[in-house]
Amino acid sequence: MNLSKRVRGMQQSPIRKLVPIAENAKKQGKKVYHLNIGQPDIETPSEFFNAVKNFDEKVLKYSFSQGIPELIDALIEYYKRYDINFENDEILITNGGSEALLFSLIAVADHGDEVLVPEPFYTNYNGFSSAVGVNVVPITTKATEGFHLPKKQAIENLITPKTKAILLSNPGNPTGVVYTPDEIQMVADIVKEYNLFVIADEVYREFVYDNLKYTSFGNIDEISDRVIIVDSISKRYSACGARIGSIASKNKDLIKQILKLCQGRLCVPTLEQVGAVELYSVPQEYFLDVHNEYQKRRDIVYNALKEMPGVICEKPKGAFYVIAKLPVVDAEEFVIWLLKEFDVDNETIMLAPAEGFYATEGLGKDEVRLAYILNEDDLRKAMNILKIALEKYPNKK
Amino acid sequence: MNLSKRVRGMQQSPIRKLVPIAENAKKQGKKVYHLNIGQPDIETPSEFFNAVKNFDEKVLKYSFSQGIPELIDALIEYYKRYDINFENDEILITNGGSEALLFSLIAVADHGDEVLVPEPFYTNYNGFSSAVGVNVVPITTKATEGFHLPKKQAIENLITPKTKAILLSNPGNPTGVVYTPDEIQMVADIVKEYNLFVIADEVYREFVYDNLKYTSFGNIDEISDRVIIVDSISKRYSACGARIGSIASKNKDLIKQILKLCQGRLCVPTLEQVGAVELYSVPQEYFLDVHNEYQKRRDIVYNALKEMPGVICEKPKGAFYVIAKLPVVDAEEFVIWLLKEFDVDNETIMLAPAEGFYATEGLGKDEVRLAYILNEDDLRKAMNILKIALEKYPNKK
Numbered sequence: 074m075n076l077s078k079r080v081r082g083m084q085q086s087p088i089r090k091l092v093p094i095a096e097n098a099k100k101q102g103k104k105v106y107h108l109n110i111g112q113p114d115i116e117t118p119s120e121f122f123n124a125v126k127n128f129d130e131k132v133l134k135y136s137f138s139q140g141i142p143e144l145i146d147a148l149i150e151y152y153k154r155y156d157i158n159f160e161n162d163e164i165l166i167t168n169g170g171s172e173a174l175l176f177s178l179i180a181v182a183d184h185g186d187e188v189l190v191p192e193p194f195y196t197n198y199n200g201f202s203s204a205v206g207v208n209v210v211p212i213t214t215k216a217t218e219g220f221h222l223p224k225k226q227a228i229e230n231l232i233t234p235k236t237k238a239i240l241l242s243n244p245g246n247p248t249g250v251v252y253t254p255d256e257i258q259m260v261a262d263i264v265k266e267y268n269l270f271v272i273a274d275e276v277y278r279e280f281v282y283d284n285l286k287y288t289s290f291g292n293i294d295e296i297s298d299r300v301i302i303v304d305s306i307s308k309r310y311s312a313c314g315a316r317i318g319s320i321a322s323k324n325k326d327l328i329k330q331i332l333k334l335c336q337g338r339l340c341v342p343t344l345e346q347v348g349a350v351e352l353y354s355v356p357q358e359y360f361l362d363v364h365n366e367y368q369k370r371r372d373i374v375y376n377a378l379k380e381m382p383g384v385i386c387e388k389p390k391g392a393f394y395v396i397a398k399l400p401v402v403d404a405e406e407f408v409i410w411l412l413k414e415f416d417v418d419n420e421t422i423m424l425a426p427a428e429g430f431y432a433t434e435g436l437g438k439d440e441v442r443l444a445y446i447l448n449e450d451d452l453r454k455a456m457n458i459l460k461i462a463l464e465k466y467p468n469k470k
Numbered sequence: 471m472n473l474s475k476r477v478r479g480m481q482q483s484p485i486r487k488l489v490p491i492a493e494n495a496k497k498q499g500k501k502v503y504h505l506n507i508g509q510p511d512i513e514t515p516s517e518f519f520n521a522v523k524n525f526d527e528k529v530l531k532y533s534f535s536q537g538i539p540e541l542i543d544a545l546i547e548y549y550k551r552y553d554i555n556f557e558n559d560e561i562l563i564t565n566g567g568s569e570a571l572l573f574s575l576i577a578v579a580d581h582g583d584e585v586l587v588p589e590p591f592y593t594n595y596n597g598f599s600s601a602v603g604v605n606v607v608p609i610t611t612k613a614t615e616g617f618h619l620p621k622k623q624a625i626e627n628l629i630t631p632k633t634k635a636i637l638l639s640n641p642g643n644p645t646g647v648v649y650t651p652d653e654i655q656m657v658a659d660i661v662k663e664y665n666l667f668v669i670a671d672e673v674y675r676e677f678v679y680d681n682l683k684y685t686s687f688g689n690i691d692e693i694s695d696r697v698i699i700v701d702s703i704s705k706r707y708s709a710c711g712a713r714i715g716s717i718a719s720k721n722k723d724l725i726k727q728i729l730k731l732c733q734g735r736l737c738v739p740t741l742e743q744v745g746a747v748e749l750y751s752v753p754q755e756y757f758l759d760v761h762n763e764y765q766k767r768r769d770i771v772y773n774a775l776k777e778m779p780g781v782i783c784e785k786p787k788g789a790f791y792v793i794a795k796l797p798v799v800d801a802e803e804f805v806i807w808l809l810k811e812f813d814v815d816n817e818t819i820m821l822a823p824a825e826g827f828y829a830t831e832g833l834g835k836d837e838v839r840l841a842y843i844l845n846e847d848d849l850r851k852a853m854n855i856l857k858i859a860l861e862k863y864p865n866k867k
Contacts (some may be wrong), residue, residue: 074667074696076727080577086733089535110532117530125741126523133514133711135507138486168565171735180477184581184603200734205602206581237471270471299471314530314740330473336483337597338568342742343711344522
């Protein structure tokens with residue numbers, strides 16, 4: 074009995090596959106600063122836990138496949154703040170943004186179809202796609218151009234009769250890019266012209282710095298029936314472990330079809346939804362504080378990287394990631410070396426090798442992603458460790 | 471932009487698609503006894519809620535993709551009670567049994583491959599399969615034979631080079647069948663001879679009546695590397711809304727490959743896992759009480775059905791379902807009629823039309839599934855309503 078080609082062909086999560094090595098380092102007493110995973114250290118608003126603790130039904134029942142009405146209503150109100158108007162049959166609650174993505178892919182593409190994705194991209198885009206037989210076609214973007222999109226013609230050249238959608242995250246994971254209104258309009262023009270969907274992963278919507286204007290695909294009325302917004306509370310409210318996401322689209326037929334997939338897995342956990350409802354009424358000041366905190370961290374990381382000889386990176390504008398080109402031959406080897414063989418006063422750091430974020434072979438081999446999700450002090454220590462490590466690392470370019 | 475053929479081709483959940491009609495009946499003030507869905511009324515053990523309420527971390531973080539170690543350990547201990555020995559790299563925690571099933575299908579079958587499934591089957595087997603391009607090939611079983619498996623030869627005749635696995639639930643949903651040790655051995659012989667996997671959905675393991683001997687596929691050592699056990703706490707601990715399931719297999723390579731899928735969706739909710747750990751230490755008496763309660767309910771339903779003219783059904787031996795052949799032309803029409811046009815003192819019942827549980831066209835059209843998940847009083851009332859309804863229903867055979 075052989076396993077399927079699709080599961081064998083899936084890459085291991087480049088973010089998660091080195092976890093055992095880090096665990097081992099910790100067992101040996103080393104402190105590891107984690108810059109490899111987008112797990113914020115910000116406290117989850119207590120509203121979540123209070124709601125969960127106040128749940129007083131005796132039987133933990135199945136809930137509605139589309140999500141509990143209170144949470145759908147909360148999302149409708151939330152989107153209104155961004156001038157996006159959804160009705161209650163245009164939103165589905167999912168098991169994290171991950172399931173929102175998986176279901177969207179299944180709904181727009183058949184086996185063998187293609188989805189265009191700007192690379193470097195969130196690595197699970199690729200994992201999910203191969204699991205369900207959809208081919209990711211990369212739109213290559215470059216560190217030197219701040220990971221902005223190439224010209225329209227370059228994207229059009231990638232479109233075939235099998236292309237069904239453009240999938241992108243904005244603000245970008247792992248790049249920190251925030252697309253300009255012109256870029257958003259260009260994508261809108263393309264999907265209209267070539268009859269495609271946009272799957273817009275906007276889970277970092279609140280994390281935009283330097284007073285940049287943010288444009289959601291939900292704001293482009295002319296393509297509203299083509300837009301699928303994938304969303305999540307994980308980063309917005311520092312509630313990664315709740316696994317509450319959503320799909321929103323003005324295309325009611327699409328939502329109706331995806332509801333069948335939701336029915337297949339019955340429902341999303343009840344308690345987590347009850348908690349999530351309360352998160353959406355957390356006062357707006359919460360975001361202001363969080364925003365300012367991350368912008369400060371972004372500056373610490375970017376300023377430190379800028380001073381390191383041979384390191385190339387553009388200032389990221391959103392999310393809480395930055396991709397840096399390092400003066401090393403192989404970034405994954407460097408990360409393993411950091412964990413296994415290096416320390417400063419018994420402390421080291423963990424980074425995510427960026428090769429796994431690219432579909433085009435050979436790209437990203439000397440790049441890493443840093444998530445700036447630690448407090449100021451730890452972040453400064455971590456950046457200092459990186460600086461010393463790069464000085465001492467033997468296998469440099 | 472067209473939606474995918476696979477999502478359009480998915481059938482709506484036959485259990486869930488009539489929910490809006492039931493909701494409507496309730497809005498009009500009718501009481502509806504739900505026999506259509508496997509939502510037990512038994513209280514979730516308070517250990518679950520207490521553990522969740524005692525969770526005191528400030529940040530609700532991502533947890534391990536494979537599940538938290540405490541829950542994996544709890545499952546290892548649980549399986550030992552059934553003489554099944556798993557190690558900690560042989561178990562993965564999933565978002566309900568649903569995800570366990572989906573991931574198992576993706577891992578054993580590529581697009582266009584086939585999986586044999588005794589019909590009538592849990593309808594989502596079909597939903598998930600079509601979503602990921604796997605074809606369900608039904609092994610037809612019959613009410614008159616208590617839904618036991620046909621002879622070996624009949625199953626072998628269905629096997630092609632594309633067949634990758636046999637998927638079955640034991641005890642059976644929706645049939646209530648419990649396979650005999652001989653049947654289990656026959657399936658084991660087949661998978662060995664034809665080099666297949668067994669995906670064994672054993673979520674109703676504790677629900678076996680009349681002192682029958684239950685054999686798990688986990689007990690058949692000679693095929694241990696071919697067996698994938700799909701499991702869930704939903705029914706075992708009346709915790710359907712927790713969405714905690716698992717995959718267990720002695721085939722470590724399989725587990726390693728499925729872990730990549732788990733990494734793709736990052737993790738299962740933290741709080742629900744913390745609660746689930748405590749469920750697994752609920753004293754054994756809990757099961758005894760629950761078991762006796764369900765056996766009593768089974769008898770109420772079966773004895774009532776036996777007395778209704780024209781109704782055909784065998785006494786179910788496990789789970790909490792029974793499939794009954796009714797003297798009506800179209801069971802779905804009958805169910806809609808029950809909700810829309812019928813009542814006894816402003817009360818009615820909801821059943822699940824069984825046609826959706828069959829892959830073979832034309833089968834099950836006059837059958838319904840009843841879940842005996844209500845307390846004794848309500849169940850008696852519900853069966854009385856069914857009796858009167860069948861007398862009054864105009865569109866009878």
